[in-house]
Amino acid sequence: MSEKRLKNRVxxxxxxxxxxxxxxxxxxxxxxxxxxxxxxxxxxxxxxRIDAAWLGTAFPDAGVYKGRSGMDLAEPLGLFDIPVTRxxxxxxxxxxxxxxxxxxxxxxxxxVALAVGVEKLRDRPPQESIVKMMVEMGHPFYQKxxxxxxxxxxxxxxxxxxxxxxxxxxxxxxxxxxxxxxxxPGAHYRKEITRQEVLESVMVADPLHVLxxxxxxxxxxxxxxxxxxxxxxxxxxxxxLKAIELSVSTGWDLPYFDSxxxxxxxxATKVAxxxxxxxxxxxxxxxxxxxxxxHDCFSIVELLSYEDLGFCPPGKGKVLLRSGATRRNGEIPxxxxxxxxxxxxxxxxxGVRMVCEVAGHLRGTVGKRQIPGAKTGxxxxxxxxxxxxxxxxxxxxx
Amino acid sequence: MSEKRLKNRVxxxxxxxxxxxxxxxxxxxxxxxxxxxxxxxxxxxxxxRIDAAWLGTAFPDAGVYKGRSGMDLAEPLGLFDIPVTRxxxxxxxxxxxxxxxxxxxxxxxxxVALAVGVEKLRDRPPQESIVKMMVEMGHPFYQKxxxxxxxxxxxxxxxxxxxxxxxxxxxxxxxxxxxxxxxxPGAHYRKEITRQEVLESVMVADPLHVLxxxxxxxxxxxxxxxxxxxxxxxxxxxxxLKAIELSVSTGWDLPYFDSxxxxxxxxATKVAxxxxxxxxxxxxxxxxxxxxxxHDCFSIVELLSYEDLGFCPPGKGKVLLRSGATRRNGEIPxxxxxxxxxxxxxxxxxGVRMVCEVAGHLRGTVGKRQIPGAKTGxxxxxxxxxxxxxxxxxxxxx
Numbered sequence: 152m153s154e155k156r157l158k159n160r161v162x163x164x165x166x167x168x169x170x171x172x173x174x175x176x177x178x179x180x181x182x183x184x185x186x187x188x189x190x191x192x193x194x195x196x197x198x199x200r201i202d203a204a205w206l207g208t209a210f211p212d213a214g215v216y217k218g219r220s221g222m223d224l225a226e227p228l229g230l231f232d233i234p235v236t237r238x239x240x241x242x243x244x245x246x247x248x249x250x251x252x253x254x255x256x257x258x259x260x261x262x263v264a265l266a267v268g269v270e271k272l273r274d275r276p277p278q279e280s281i282v283k284m285m286v287e288m289g290h291p292f293y294q295k296x297x298x299x300x301x302x303x304x305x306x307x308x309x310x311x312x313x314x315x316x317x318x319x320x321x322x323x324x325x326x327x328x329x330x331x332x333x334x335x336p337g338a339h340y341r342k343e344i345t346r347q348e349v350l351e352s353v354m355v356a357d358p359l360h361v362l363x364x365x366x367x368x369x370x371x372x373x374x375x376x377x378x379x380x381x382x383x384x385x386x387x388x389x390x391x392l393k394a395i396e397l398s399v400s401t402g403w404d405l406p407y408f409d410s411x412x413x414x415x416x417x418x419a420t421k422v423a424x425x426x427x428x429x430x431x432x433x434x435x436x437x438x439x440x441x442x443x444x445x446h447d448c449f450s451i452v453e454l455l456s457y458e459d460l461g462f463c464p465p466g467k468g469k470v471l472l473r474s475g476a477t478r479r480n481g482e483i484p485x486x487x488x489x490x491x492x493x494x495x496x497x498x499x500x501x502g503v504r505m506v507c508e509v510a511g512h513l514r515g516t517v518g519k520r521q522i523p524g525a526k527t528g529x530x531x532x533x534x535x536x537x538x539x540x541x542x543x544x545x546x547x548x549x
Numbered sequence: 550m551s552e553k554r555l556k557n558r559v560x561x562x563x564x565x566x567x568x569x570x571x572x573x574x575x576x577x578x579x580x581x582x583x584x585x586x587x588x589x590x591x592x593x594x595x596x597x598r599i600d601a602a603w604l605g606t607a608f609p610d611a612g613v614y615k616g617r618s619g620m621d622l623a624e625p626l627g628l629f630d631i632p633v634t635r636x637x638x639x640x641x642x643x644x645x646x647x648x649x650x651x652x653x654x655x656x657x658x659x660x661v662a663l664a665v666g667v668e669k670l671r672d673r674p675p676q677e678s679i680v681k682m683m684v685e686m687g688h689p690f691y692q693k694x695x696x697x698x699x700x701x702x703x704x705x706x707x708x709x710x711x712x713x714x715x716x717x718x719x720x721x722x723x724x725x726x727x728x729x730x731x732x733x734p735g736a737h738y739r740k741e742i743t744r745q746e747v748l749e750s751v752m753v754a755d756p757l758h759v760l761x762x763x764x765x766x767x768x769x770x771x772x773x774x775x776x777x778x779x780x781x782x783x784x785x786x787x788x789x790l791k792a793i794e795l796s797v798s799t800g801w802d803l804p805y806f807d808s809x810x811x812x813x814x815x816x817a818t819k820v821a822x823x824x825x826x827x828x829x830x831x832x833x834x835x836x837x838x839x840x841x842x843x844h845d846c847f848s849i850v851e852l853l854s855y856e857d858l859g860f861c862p863p864g865k866g867k868v869l870l871r872s873g874a875t876r877r878n879g880e881i882p883x884x885x886x887x888x889x890x891x892x893x894x895x896x897x898x899x900g901v902r903m904v905c906e907v908a909g910h911l912r913g914t915v916g917k918r919q920i921p922g923a924k925t926g927x928x929x930x931x932x933x934x935x936x937x938x939x940x941x942x943x944x945x946x947x
Contacts, residue, residue: 221937
């Protein structure tokens with residue numbers, strides 16, 4: 152059996168993003184096209200050179216009923232007569248779209264691959280809310296109140312009890328990310344907030360306030376990729392893929408069948424990070440990684456992911472947070488973009504947006520929020536009830 | 550840029566199928582597990598050797614609300630700590646799951662890959678019918694009556710007018726496939742029917758009767774694949790992949806924007822077939838292919854696909870049909886399994902079922918319906934409004 156060798160074999164040569172926010176004036180196709188065309192232009196590539204594409208949309212039926220198949224990407228872009236696939240994998244959907252493109256390039260199926268994530272969630276379906284719709288359609292866990300805020304609130308509560316994390320710590324993550332978003336014109340919310348404002352905001356699922364939670368957002372993100380040996384043929388500044396890992400662990404059933412489960416960490420993140428670090432040669436993430444986009448769908452998830460990603464030992468997330476290491480000027484800035492908490496979370500787009508963000512820092516093109524001299528960056532998503540995680544590591548040289 | 554070389558580089562070493570039909574007594578997970586465990590056992594492989602997996606489910610919300618992410622495959626099988634992806638691409642979903650696994654193997658991401666298609670459609674959602682649900686959720690075309698039967702009926706009508714196809718021809722396709730299914734214990738319907746019965750059955754969308762239409766069905770299918778050089782390590786008799794092509798063309802918008810479109814053929818099938826034949830070295834499909842599983846969601850689709858797949862010249866599908874060449878004992882038997890018309894069409898499962906069927910003939914394991922001496926076989930799916938097609942070619946030697 153062969154040993155996987157991915158490192159430095161694929162490059163991102165183009166990235167494209169829409170603003171994340173309310174896009175009542177733009178269709179799903181508008182968003183998808185804007186991001187894709189930006190990425191294609193950035194790569195300096197003729198659209199007709201794209202010979203395979205991936206569409207990441209997680210919840211067509213929760214949004215505008217688009218994104219059920221590759222056709223919904225092919226049609227607005229006129230990408231015909233090539234394979235176009237739609238993947239969905241909860242919040243890891245965008246990262247998994249990128250992974251599909253990487254495998255295709257390395258298999259030799261394609262030479263220029265496009266991966267796009269898009270989600271349009273602000274135009275509500277007739278049922279008015281995603282949760283209401285899921286309940287009506289018979290989703291067994293949503294019917295029991297096992298929603299995203301409800302699930303992640305349990306993790307927060309356990310971190311309070313077990314690790315001495317406080318509501319102030321959670322609020323400070325949201326404060327940090329909103330402060331970062333102030334410098335990101337693409338973020339949904341660009342308003343600095345205070346700890347007090349977080350703590351006084353509406354409680355969604357105790358102890359998670361609404362300002363501990365990412366907003367519902369429309370947006371799209373795209374990347375164009377080629378094999379590393381072809382990167383020199385295009386004008387887009389290449390960013391090298393050092394590792395891309397997706398890992399799945401058990402989900403909804405876990406709390407019911409594994410009584411030893413501690414509700415403190417996500418195995419999927421830990422496995423994906425471990426594999427990605429091995430592939431990329433990362434032995435000390437805090438020292439070797441210059442910035443990280445971490446899945447902060449709720450403030451607690453950023454904090455526990457510090458631990459799962461090995462930025463600090465288990466139980467020490469609050470120590471890392473309080474040290475300021477994850478601030479913009481810290482040792483390992485986390486969510487310089489503003490994260491999901493400020494950018495919002497158009498589910499399929501998020502993983503791709505993170506890669507665009509990190510690539511921007513590695514290329515030195517993100518303006519005021521630039522992490523000076525960034526050479527290596529990481530993206531992380533965790534989806535479903537903590538069951539599906541992705542870790543991608545990028546560098547600005549081979 | 551590199552030239553794609555797929556031929557003979559990947560082998561199927563295990564296949565597994567549930568019976569297709571009404572499975573009110575089995576869950577989505579039961580079906581998925583039954584097919585997967587059968588394939589894994591058939592491969593003679595330890596389940597823990599699987600290091601990547603794909604789940605093909607096209608319509609979670611039209612069925613039992615399962616299959617939104619790779620988690621729904623990982624959990625029932627206990628396939629943890631590996632990448633598991635869900636793909637959906639209309640009726641090409643199952644074939645695209647296989648393609649994901651092939652790319653992963655060739656990229657060196659995985660060494661043993663599982664691709665599973667499953668759909669459980671007979672347990673209705675609260676909205677009672679898929680079409681009713683889609684209309685309620687705001688699907689723009691379904692709201693205008695542009696349903697699957699409505700769409701394909703237009704193709705039938707055009708073939709009547711342009712090519713002299715008759716209702717008898719369409720009925721005869723259904724008669725042929727039902728006759729084949731009589732020998733297939735896995736088919737949903739195993740009852741021989743007459744031309745008269747088809748013509749007297751309820752009209753769904755003129756000229757398509759209910760017996761011109763595939764039933765709504767539950768089922769699952771799975772394949773285990775490895776790189777060809779590793780096939781000898783497992784006890785499952787290998788079947789070599791000669792080509793796998795997915796091609797996307799324009800869909801719903803086409804009738805509105807391309808006034809020259811003739812509603813006689815599907816470009817996606819033609820492109821996928823052309824590429825697959827080139828890859829596999831097929832110059833005369835009727836002579837070189839020993840059996841074909843062709844997407845007969847409606848009888849007309851099998852007939853027009855004869856033309857799109859190059860089994861006969863354009864407009865000559867009726868001639869090929871009337872010659873008997875596509876019967877079980879003909880020159881190029883089509884849908885020896887009974888096709889979608891008799892097996893039913895659990896959407897995500899269909900493309901994988903077809904591959905299991907062809908692999909069965911190539912391995913000589915399908916009993917009474919065996920095509921004697923079959924060495925090369927083809928599978929074909931066409932999805933959405935004719936926008937997404939797959940063609941896979943398999944052989945029993947390298």
